[in-house]
Amino acid sequence: MTFRQGGSLDTSGVSGGGRGGRGGRRGMAVGGGVGGLAIVLVALFLGVDPGQLGLQSGDNGGPQSDSAQEFQAHIDQCDLEQANTDTVCRIVATTESLEDVWTTQLPDQAGMRWVQPHTTIFTGDVDTACGAASSDIGPFYCPADQDVYLDPAFFDQVLVDRLGGSPAGAAQMYVVAHEFGHHLQTMLGDIRRSQQDPQGPSSGAVRVELQADCYAGLWAHYATSTPAPGGGEPLLESLTRSDVDAIIQTAEAIGDDHIQKSGGARVDPDSWTHGSSEMRRQWFLTGYEQGSMQACDTFGARL
Numbered sequence: 001m002t003f004r005q006g007g008s009l010d011t012s013g014v015s016g017g018g019r020g021g022r023g024g025r026r027g028m029a030v031g032g033g034v035g036g037l038a039i040v041l042v043a044l045f046l047g048v049d050p051g052q053l054g055l056q057s058g059d060n061g062g063p064q065s066d067s068a069q070e071f072q073a074h075i076d077q078c079d080l081e082q083a084n085t086d087t088v089c090r091i092v093a094t095t096e097s098l099e100d101v102w103t104t105q106l107p108d109q110a111g112m113r114w115v116q117p118h119t120t121i122f123t124g125d126v127d128t129a130c131g132a133a134s135s136d137i138g139p140f141y142c143p144a145d146q147d148v149y150l151d152p153a154f155f156d157q158v159l160v161d162r163l164g165g166s167p168a169g170a171a172q173m174y175v176v177a178h179e180f181g182h183h184l185q186t187m188l189g190d191i192r193r194s195q196q197d198p199q200g201p202s203s204g205a206v207r208v209e210l211q212a213d214c215y216a217g218l219w220a221h222y223a224t225s226t227p228a229p230g231g232g233e234p235l236l237e238s239l240t241r242s243d244v245d246a247i248i249q250t251a252e253a254i255g256d257d258h259i260q261k262s263g264g265a266r267v268d269p270d271s272w273t274h275g276s277s278e279m280r281r282q283w284f285l286t287g288y289e290q291g292s293m294q295a296c297d298t299f300g301a302r303l
């Protein structure tokens with residue numbers, strides 16, 4: 001997936017974060033929540049066990065950390081051209097492409113206005129309205145502050161080296177688009193189904209994750225044809241077969257069965273939270289090929 005040459009980026013929706021950053025948004029305790037459900041973040045891979053993750057209220061209100069300031073400076077100087085070679089700038093540009101697509105598609109397909117989530121690029125530990133979290137859990141979305149949290153080091157260190165995902169930029173963009181899918185589910189009220197039925201091959205959690213993959217596919221379907229605001233050229237000028245292959249390789253790499261196998265564990269569908277490699281591949285492709293939110297109804301589908 002290639003961004004067009006030239007052009008600036010609106011970086012205002014993305015900030016550098018990390019322990020102590022963005023003072024006022026420090027963690028409230030986990031437990032309160034929308035509709036009486038605990039507010040739990042939705043991580044990209046593996047089941048989220050709040051105990052294991054040390055999800056507790058951050059109490060470390062120091063000055064903005066060095067990494068947060070460095071990320072912020074990096075983000076501020078991103079332009080569209082750099083988004084083709086630089087991971088941080090690619091994340092920023094992808095959030096803008098997602099905004100363009102969903103601002104058009106959500107009113108068209110669901111009669112709702114899109115509200116862009118915030119995105120935080122961080123490393124190490126970060127305080128969120130879902131509690132404190134660390135990079136170890138991979139990219140995640142917190143419904144309580146409607147913020148997507150990404151550590152750029154995750155892509156090489158975990159996704160590629162440990163799990164065998166693709167190093168291509170398209171793979172990183174798919175991950176960002178998947179997290180934005182969770183934001184859409186929060187807007188639509190579907191995200192809670194994940195917590196109501198958290199495990200198993202046809203659980204609510206798996207259906208929520210597969211739907212986020214499908215929404216990522218939907219974004220890819222429209223990404224190269226949706227004009228920039230004001231009728232400008234689309235931010236993305238190409239999406240090739242090898243981009244789609246890179247995304248599929250990555251979707252398969254983060255399938256629960258593959259993660260279990262690569263960790264030396266036995267494949268245990270009853271513990272699945274995100275779906276198998278085959279399911280993730282299939283639902284990304286459903287969104288990509290059909291471009292329809294209705295086609296992404298994983299809750300009504302037989303799994």
Ligand SMILES: [Zn+2]
Nearest residue numbers: 043044209212
């Ligand atoms: Zn997810």
